Amino acid sequence: MGVGNLKKIKKKNIVLIFTDNQQASTLGCYGNEEIHTPNLDLLSQRSFTFNNAFCPNAFCSPCRASVLTGLLPSQHGVHSWIDDRRSNEWPIGWHALDGLNTLPEILKSNGYETALIGKYHLGEPKTPMSGFDHWVTMADGHVRSFFRNEIFENGSNYFHEGHSVDFFTSKAVSFLKKNTNNEKPFFLYLPYPAPYGHWPATQEKDECRHSERYKDCAMNSVPRESLSREAIKNYDMVKSQSGKGMDYSMLLRAPNDLDTLRNYYAQISMVDDGVGEIISTLDELSLMDETLFIFTADHGLSVGHHGFWGHGAATFPSNLHKAAHSVPMIIRNGDETKIGQRSDLMVSNMDIFSTILDVTKIEQIDDSISVPSRSLLPILSDQITDWGQDAVFSEQEETRVVRTQKFVYFKRFKDSKNFNLDDELFDVENDPKEQKNLINEPHYLSVKNKLDQLLEDFFKIYSDSKADLWNGGKSLQNSTRKALWKNAWGDDWEPVYQYNSDVKKTLK
Structure with a gap:
């Protein structure tokens, strides 16, 4: 889809708020x-x-890439978190999504004033990603602290001592007020760097205004489980990579650590304050009814569920159990909102891409790219007639997942001689905690085969050979499973910073 090949029709303002590492059950x-x-x-x-x-993935960078492009990691190429500890190796001005059609570019070309205010984590933070008119971000993608952060703001560079959530909220409020009387509609992308959940940020002794609230909280909403074998196996694989603000021992030490859990909840309440201030500002400016307001998270985070802490790749093999897979998603479509309604349909935060284009009436003329993102507008409007397959599809390098309201199936990559990885199947209707693996149960063979075929068919459509790890493709900048991919595709397999030709032209 070429950015120029878009029809221009009257549009709404857009506010897209992302939290960082938060499963739905924490609200x-x-x-x-x-x-x-x-x-x-x-x-x-x-x-x-x-x-x-x-x-679509349980890492920060891939999910952000998917929301901004409507594509899966096997299409846009960002399969893992962008490792800013190696930023000195990045090409100058490198941005992972260069060459792809993105929301900020599409919206800007259709008359929007665009702003990123918050955590970026898709390349160099010093210079704006293409399509953003207004740029306020922090140096760190992996959040080291909620305080004392280096800031890049529209070409200037400085340090801010205070809490990052309050800082980015104030900058977002200023942007909204400045654009109140702007003839152009605005797109505010506000990805908060919280609640995060990882050390050192959630281990620091700095207190926020909600720390006292959770000082004696029993944290009964978090399960206490013994460490999983898969978490220990993963730690053995990644422990040598600790350093420069990364402490992989936390993957084993953080579960059941009450100070970390309480800090995590305090940061969630900080985000809630920020969201409240944004909503109050929109109400004060009489903009709420003219705005598509979306609140979601990049991905979930296990805080001890299934005996691991963190992302889906915190175990080996990777998983997308509900704790790491689920995200909150709340959408207010201006004055057209079906107030107070809820839906049980299976949706992805990747669907935000097509939803924004649909609500703003920006039509995709060039359909040469197969975009897996689906518009949620028919659901929001209570006009859904056929949602199609009521399932979500995701991937975490060596694990591909299809989740329905009845089952979740983890399919593992099988073409590596040294890594024998087993599939998993869970009946989430009768086993909502996903504890009993049914993959070897004869009674469920037909279920497994059906879900396996769904995955096979889906990724045949929504993958690009350059970015498809299961067929020899390479990831952009980082991979948590280099040893596996080298074993499968040869010792010369390495992540890349860009593909040899224009990815935009090769996506099918």
């Missing part, structure tokens, strides 16, 4: 009785809430 409006999230709970009451929203 009051998703049933958590220990968390303090009054603003998000009220937003849910005023908006449309998705009960079954999931991510």
